[in-house]
Amino acid sequence: MRDWGVSRQRYWGCPIPIINCPDCGAVPVPEADLPVILPTDVTVDATGSPLKKLAAFIETTCPKCHGRAERETDTFDTFFESSWYFARYTCADQHGAMLDERADYWMPVDQYIGGIEHAVLHLLYARFFNKLMRDAGLLKADEPFTSLLTQGMVLKDGAKMSKSKGNTVDPQGLIDRYGADTVRLFTMQAAPPDQSLEWSDSAVEGASRFLKRLWKRVGEHVAAGPASALRGDALNDAQKGLRLQVHATLAKVNDDMGRRYTFNNVVSANMELLNEIYKFADTSAQGRAVMQEALEAVVLMLSPIVPHITHTLWHALGHQGAVVYCAWPVCDESALVQEQITLVVQVNGKVRGKINVAANSARSDIEALVLSEPNVRKHVQDRPVKKFIVVPGKLVNVVA
Ligand SMILES: [Zn+2]
Structure with a gap:
């Protein structure tokens, strides 16, 4: 560990609570006068920190000798905010303290998501601040984050999208044409979140086709009326076969969604499952019950990724309420037994x-x-x- 120069010559930061006295040197602002609030009546004119020109902020008296002195105009490194804001968010309305007991209820953060370029320094400082707050008795959690995911970048023709290169793609045009669900599905399907994603307009077309196929299959199913209750002990081999596919997909998707965060696999597994569903043409009472379960499973598994279409399909399948509030489907282990x-x-x-x-x-x-x-x-x-x-x-x- 080395010393850390925490002062920055810029306006936008937390003021450093120090008063510079010609006789006493650097004197801390007395605790009763904290916090020093960043003034907002400033003129930003691109010639350096406006604090350095704000006499009302600078001119003050020395807390020790009460002579004329100047307030420090440097501000803290922005890591002073980004290293503990997540704890503060748990009790943002608390004005008498930095943190209260709600921070102990919520912390540590279950899942932290950020770009890889911020990961090393930010993690170092966040851990430093967390342990400082723990030692000061402000927080019980020993570590700030349980798990970290660093997301990949969006590439266009192999290059990182950036405003300076002018190769950014505004998804709005695609959203207007295909809907937000299609663009979300494509984005989730193109790559796992920790890897780079190559933007492709043509792949968006494929995502749109898949959603139309799902829409059509649910429509055909519900047009034939409500399905009977499923009776697991009264199924023939083909019916058991589709149930096996459904629950094997659920088992895999639960792991992809809940542990591995490979949302691209969630999409492809459901595409494969929909292909199996299309092969299943059994319109008997139990055949339709198996179909109902299969379509509901697809709708629920895809609901975090394509919330709008699945909300409507969930209602079409005879349910009420918002699909995003439904319990996650449970894998029936008995359906996985292959006879x-x-x-x-x-x-x-x-x-x-x-x-x-x-x-x-x-x-x-x-x-x-x-x-x-x-x-x-x-x-x-x-x-x-x-x-x-x-x-x-x-x-x-x-x-x-
Ligand atoms: Zn002084």
Whole structure:
């Protein structure tokens, strides 16, 4: 650690509470006179800090000898605000103290988000201030932040967007044309938040198409009337299959959304799920119940990313209230149990077919089933089986 020069020769900052006396030197402003408020009746004329020309601010008396003295016109480094504002926000209406018990209730910050260019210094100072406030008895939290995410930059043709380069894209045109949801979806889908995002107008078109497909599928479903209640024990294999997809997607999305912050994966997982939903054409009572659950899951999983369309679709699916206030959907572990699995069958390393077996089948049952397959028998012929290799959940290889 080195000494830190905290004074800045600029107006916009916290005044340094020091009075410079020709006889006594630098004298602290007495506690009763704190805080020194930054004056607002200043003229900013681009010739340096206006405080240095404000006699009403500068001219004062020395707290020690009561002679004529001058108020310090330098202000503190802006880290003096940015290093603890989050604690102050918890009790901004508190005028008798820096912090009160509400800071202990809210702190530390659960998730801090900032640009990587600020991360090192800002984190250093924020931790320094937090530990100072802790030691001074103002705050109980030991650290200011539980978790930090440094977001990536938006690139255009591979270069950082900047006003000086003139390559910035105003999303307003796209919002006017496609709606805010489409632009939000594209932005979330293009990259994880901690990586750079390459702006692409054409990818916005793809995001728009996906939302239209979701809109259409929900519309078709609700046009056929309300769905029956889902009965998990009364489903056929295809119905169980779609439920498996829905709940496997939920399990994955919960991790992407809640722990990894890979919102791009949340979008792509739901795009894949919608493809599966489109393949499912079962209009029986339980088929429609499974469809209702699947569409609700997609709507809820996407609601933080595309809040407007999902709000309307949530109502179309028969619900009331705001979708953003709904509980996050829970993954039903029982739907993830696969009763039937598909194994690829090879003979001497060449694929000769597929079999469906119960997930808990014994090796001997699998062997018997495979060897009774006509196409396997055709390729094994009369040769003795030397080896029978089972890669669980994946494939079987008969070495003859
Ligand atoms: Zn003095």
